[in-house]
Amino acid sequence: MASQRDVAKKAGVSFMTVSRVINKKINVDENTRQKVLKAIRELGYYPNVLGRGLNRNKTEAIGVVIPTCSHLFSTQYYLELLRGVEQYCAIAGYGMLLYPARDDSGMIDYQKLYQERRVDGMLIIAPPVKDDQLKIIVKKKVPFVVLDGHQAGSSDKRIVFVDADNRGGASEAVQYLIDQGHKKIAHIAGWKTVANGRDRLFGYKSTLKKNGISHKDDYIREGDFTEITGYYKMKDLLGLKDRPTAVFAANDLMAIGAIRAVQETGLGVPGDISIVGFDDIPSAKYSNPPLTTVHQMTFQMGFEAVKLLIENILQDKWAESRVMETKLVVRESVKSL
Amino acid sequence: MASQRDVAKKAGVSFMTVSRVINKKINVDENTRQKVLKAIRELGYYPNVLGRGLNRNKTEAIGVVIPTCSHLFSTQYYLELLRGVEQYCAIAGYGMLLYPARDDSGMIDYQKLYQERRVDGMLIIAPPVKDDQLKIIVKKKVPFVVLDGHQAGSSDKRIVFVDADNRGGASEAVQYLIDQGHKKIAHIAGWKTVANGRDRLFGYKSTLKKNGISHKDDYIREGDFTEITGYYKMKDLLGLKDRPTAVFAANDLMAIGAIRAVQETGLGVPGDISIVGFDDIPSAKYSNPPLTTVHQMTFQMGFEAVKLLIENILQDKWAESRVMETKLVVRESVKSL
DNA sequence: CTCCTTTATGTTTACGTAAACATATTATAC
DNA sequence: GTATAATATGTTTACGTAAACATAAAGGAG
Numbered sequence: 001m002a003s004q005r006d007v008a009k010k011a012g013v014s015f016m017t018v019s020r021v022i023n024k025k026i027n028v029d030e031n032t033r034q035k036v037l038k039a040i041r042e043l044g045y046y047p048n049v050l051g052r053g054l055n056r057n058k059t060e061a062i063g064v065v066i067p068t069c070s071h072l073f074s075t076q077y078y079l080e081l082l083r084g085v086e087q088y089c090a091i092a093g094y095g096m097l098l099y100p101a102r103d104d105s106g107m108i109d110y111q112k113l114y115q116e117r118r119v120d121g122m123l124i125i126a127p128p129v130k131d132d133q134l135k136i137i138v139k140k141k142v143p144f145v146v147l148d149g150h151q152a153g154s155s156d157k158r159i160v161f162v163d164a165d166n167r168g169g170a171s172e173a174v175q176y177l178i179d180q181g182h183k184k185i186a187h188i189a190g191w192k193t194v195a196n197g198r199d200r201l202f203g204y205k206s207t208l209k210k211n212g213i214s215h216k217d218d219y220i221r222e223g224d225f226t227e228i229t230g231y232y233k234m235k236d237l238l239g240l241k242d243r244p245t246a247v248f249a250a251n252d253l254m255a256i257g258a259i260r261a262v263q264e265t266g267l268g269v270p271g272d273i274s275i276v277g278f279d280d281i282p283s284a285k286y287s288n289p290p291l292t293t294v295h296q297m298t299f300q301m302g303f304e305a306v307k308l309l310i311e312n313i314l315q316d317k318w319a320e321s322r323v324m325e326t327k328l329v330v331r332e333s334v335k336s337l
Numbered sequence: 338m339a340s341q342r343d344v345a346k347k348a349g350v351s352f353m354t355v356s357r358v359i360n361k362k363i364n365v366d367e368n369t370r371q372k373v374l375k376a377i378r379e380l381g382y383y384p385n386v387l388g389r390g391l392n393r394n395k396t397e398a399i400g401v402v403i404p405t406c407s408h409l410f411s412t413q414y415y416l417e418l419l420r421g422v423e424q425y426c427a428i429a430g431y432g433m434l435l436y437p438a439r440d441d442s443g444m445i446d447y448q449k450l451y452q453e454r455r456v457d458g459m460l461i462i463a464p465p466v467k468d469d470q471l472k473i474i475v476k477k478k479v480p481f482v483v484l485d486g487h488q489a490g491s492s493d494k495r496i497v498f499v500d501a502d503n504r505g506g507a508s509e510a511v512q513y514l515i516d517q518g519h520k521k522i523a524h525i526a527g528w529k530t531v532a533n534g535r536d537r538l539f540g541y542k543s544t545l546k547k548n549g550i551s552h553k554d555d556y557i558r559e560g561d562f563t564e565i566t567g568y569y570k571m572k573d574l575l576g577l578k579d580r581p582t583a584v585f586a587a588n589d590l591m592a593i594g595a596i597r598a599v600q601e602t603g604l605g606v607p608g609d610i611s612i613v614g615f616d617d618i619p620s621a622k623y624s625n626p627p628l629t630t631v632h633q634m635t636f637q638m639g640f641e642a643v644k645l646l647i648e649n650i651l652q653d654k655w656a657e658s659r660v661m662e663t664k665l666v667v668r669e670s671v672k673s674l
Numbered sequence: 675c676t677c678c679t680t681t682a683t684g685t686t687t688a689c690g691t692a693a694a695c696a697t698a699t700t701a702t703a704c
Numbered sequence: 705g706t707a708t709a710a711t712a713t714g715t716t717t718a719c720g721t722a723a724a725c726a727t728a729a730a731g732g733a734g
Contacts (some may be wrong), residue, residue, distance in 0.1 A: 641710025
C-alpha cells in the first residue's frame with residue numbers, strides 16, 4: 001500500500017509537499033500540486049488514518065456503545081436511533097466504531113474503549129442508571145453524550161444527554177386513558193435499571209396521583225421490554241381479582257405481547273382491556289388492533305446526539321442536553337368507557 | 338493519557354519491558370512484571386491501537402459496509418444480521434467499524450475504506466449485484482466476505498460470500514402454494530439490483546415452470562422491499578381482470594403491506610388471497626393473520642460471515658462460501674383451495 | 675574458573691503522518 | 705541594488721508501539 005513517501009518519490013518531491021497537497025495547505029505551486037495529484041491517483045494512495053491519528057491525536061471517529069443485551073439491540077427502536085447516528089456521522093465525515101457492550105460482564109470500561117481505539121468521543125446508548133463508570137470519564141474529560149437514558153438521578157450537569165421526554169410521554173398516555181374514563185389502570189414497566197424504564201413508571205404514578213387515583217402495587221409489573229414478558233405480565237394481571245380495564249406498557253413490544261395474552265384468554269382489545277404502548281415502532285401500526293402508543297422521534301434523537309457530541313469535540317465546550325418531545329398516536333387499542 | 342514510556346518511567350524500567358509485559362512475552366522477571374502491572378494500573382494505561390496498528394500493520398478491527406438506503410438499514414432483518422456480526426466480533430476480540438454506504442453516491446470505494454482506516458478486512462452487506470468496485474479489492478487481495486448477496490452472476494470464485502438459500506427458499510414457498518391448490522400465483526419481487534431480490538424471483542419462476550404453470554408478466558411486480566410498496570403493488574394486482582389467488586412476496590415487509598391492501602379492499606387473507614413472505618422477521622408472527630413465511634437463519638448468517646472473514650484474515654487462506662438453508666414456517670396466511 | 679547458554683533487560687529503528695523549523699528562491703519596497 | 709517580505713520547498717522531530725538487534729548478568733558444563 002502506497003504511503004506519502006511513495007507518492008513523493010513518484011512525483012519527484014519531498015513527502016512533506018505531498019502532505020501539504022493532501023491537507024490543502026497553501027504555498028504549493030500549481031504545477032507541483034498537479035504532479036502530486038497525478039501520482040496519488042496512479043498509486044491509488046489514500047491517507048493512513050493510523051499515522052494521521054497518531055500525529056494529530058485525533059481520529060475523526062466516534063465510539064458508539066450499544067447495549068447488546070439481545071432484546072434491546074434487536075429492536076427496531078434501536079435501529080432507528082442508529083440510523084440517525086449514522087446519518088450525522090456521514091454528514092460530519094466521522095467514522096463510527098461500534099462497541100457492543102455486553103451487559104453480562106457487568107461494567108463497561110468506557111475509559112478503556114476511549115483510550116484503546118483513540119476515538120474522539122463516545123456516544124453511549126442506554127447505559128445503566130447507576131453507572132459509576134460514567135463518572136470516571138466525566139472526570140477524565142472524555143467527550144461523550146448519553147443517548148436514551150438521561151441519568152436524571154445523577155444530576156451531574158456535566159453529563160450531556162439526549163433523550164425523549166419519557167415522563168411526559170408516559171403521563172400523556174396515562175392521562176389519555178383516564179380521559180377515556182379508565183380508573184383501573186395497570187402498568188407493565190420496563191427495567192428499573194434503565195432510565196426510560198424508571199421514567200415511564202414515574203410518569204405513570206405521578207399522573208394517577210394528579211388525578212386523585214391511588215396506585216395499587218398489584219397493578220405494577222416489572223418487565224424487561226420484551227414481547228414475551230409483556231405476554232406473561234398481562235396474564236398475571238388478568239388473573240387478578242380486581243382486573244384492570246386498561247394497561248399502559250412501557251414499550252410497544254410488551255404492549256403487543258400483552259394484546260396477545262388478552263386475546264388468548266378469550267377477551268378482546270380494546271373491548272375488555274385497553275392497551276397503550278410506548279415508542280411507536282413500525283409494527284405498532286400493523287398490530288391487531290393497531291396500537292395506540294406514544295411516538296418518539298427516534299431518528300432525530302440519534303441525529304441530534306451525534307451533533308451535540310461532535311460539537312463538543314470540535315468546540316471543546318459543554319453543550320446543553322436535549323429532551324425531545326413525544327406525541328400520543330391514537331389508533332384502535334383503547335376503548336372509551 | 339499515559340503511554341508505555343510513562344509506565345516505564347513510573348516502574349523504573351525501559352518501555353520495552355512494558356511492551357513485553359503487555360504482550361505477555363516470556364523473559365520478564367516476575368518482580369519486574371508486578372512492578373510494571375502496578376504502574377499500568379495506577380496510571381490507567383491502555384495500549385494505543387493506533388501506534389500498535391502502525392507498527393504491526395494490523396488493527397484487529399473489521400469494516401462493516403452496510404447499505405444505508407433507509408428502508409434496508411432500518412429493517413429488523415439487517416439488525417439480526419448485525420447482531421450475529423457483533424457476536425462473533427466480540428468473541429474474536431475484533432473491533433467493528435461501521436461504514437454506512439450511501440447508495441446515492443453510486444459507487445462505494447471499498448479500497449479507500451480499507452486503506453484509510455486500516456481495517457484488517459471488510460464485511461460487505463448486500464452490495465449491488467453489478468459491483469465493479471468489488472473486483473478492485475479482489476485484485477488487491479483485500480480480505481472480505483459478502484454477506485447477503487452472493488454475486489451468483491459474477492461467478493468469481495475468489496469472492497467469498499455467506500447467504501441464505503434464496504432460490505431454494507423461494508422455491509419452497511411457491512411449491513407450498515401450489516401444493517395447497519393455487520395456480521394463479523403472483524410475485525411481488527424485490528429489487529433486481531440486489532442479489533436476493535433476483536434469486537427469489539428466480540426461485541418463483543423456476544418453480545412455476547417445474548410445475549407446468551406458465552408465468553404471466555402481469556403477475557410479477559417489482560418492489561423495493563418496503564411495506565408501502567407491498568401495499569401498492571398488491572393494489573395493482575387486485576385490479577387485474579384475472580386476479581391471482583395467492584401472492585408470494587420477496588420479503589415480509591412487503592407481504593405485510595400486501596395484507597393491508599387486501600383487507601382495505603374488503604377482501605380477506607387468506608380467505609380471498611393467500612400470502613407468503615420471506616425472512617420471518619419478528620413482526621411476521623404478530624401480523625394479522627400471522628404470516629406464513631420463509632425463515633432464514635439471519636443471526637447465524639452474520640455470525641458465520643465474520644467467522645469466515647476472520648479466518649481468512651488470520652490464516653490468509655480462501656474460505657469456502659456458505660449457503661445457509663431456509664425453512665418454510667406455516668402460519669395462517671395461506672388457504673388451501 | 676573459563677566458556678557457553680539462557681534469561682533479563684535496554685537501544686535502535688520503523689510504521690505513516692504532520693507540526694515546527696530551516697532553507698532556498700522569487701517578488702516587492704525603497 | 706540592497707533589504708525585506710513572501711512563496712515554495714525540504715529536514716527534523718514527534719506521536720505510541722513492537723520487531724530486531726545489542727548487551728549485561730546469571731546459571732550450567734567441562
